[in-house]
Amino acid sequence: MELRGKQKRFLRSQAHHLTPIVQIGKSGLSENLLDQVDDNLERRELIKVTLLQNTDENAEEVAAILEETLHCAVVQIIGRVLVVYRPSSKAKFQKISLQVKVMS
Template identity: 35%
Template sequence: MITSKQRSYLRSIGNTLQPLFQVGKAGIEKNFLKQIEEALESREIIKIKILNNSGITAREASDIICTATGAEAIQTIGFKCVLYKMSLNNSTIELP
């Protein structure tokens, strides 16, 4: 569990990121979750865009992905969400 100060710090990092993945009409599948886990392990923080034709909201997608991967939802605004998971091997982000 991260504190509000840490969440604020991670939000500031997430604001500069470009979306790395898109959730489309295929939805959230096992292969998609595997790619997200790999990206979280290497980058620790990622931004995901949820397209209109996906049939789910950004909050719902964030909840599904966080439950499946063990990540923390940092921010959900509009059709984008920012996720964070501390890397086990190469942690590069120092939380305050």
């Protein structure tokens, strides 16, 4: 998924007030965790994922895996926090994606 600069800036501003809802701990990236991220992206479109101190995962590697497996876009990485975006396939959950489409 390719986003333009204006779209990324808008998504970063929308994510600023969000709290991380998915945490990656010492068990790392598991199938259950990927399912949880997938479900949250379907419902919210924009989420924050945080890497806890006890994980061996690297933020850039996690971002690459999420983009490849879930077909989403990692909008921003700040330290151990990732901002992840994917448009919802269900119309009732499409709030942010409608605003992002207008900017293209």
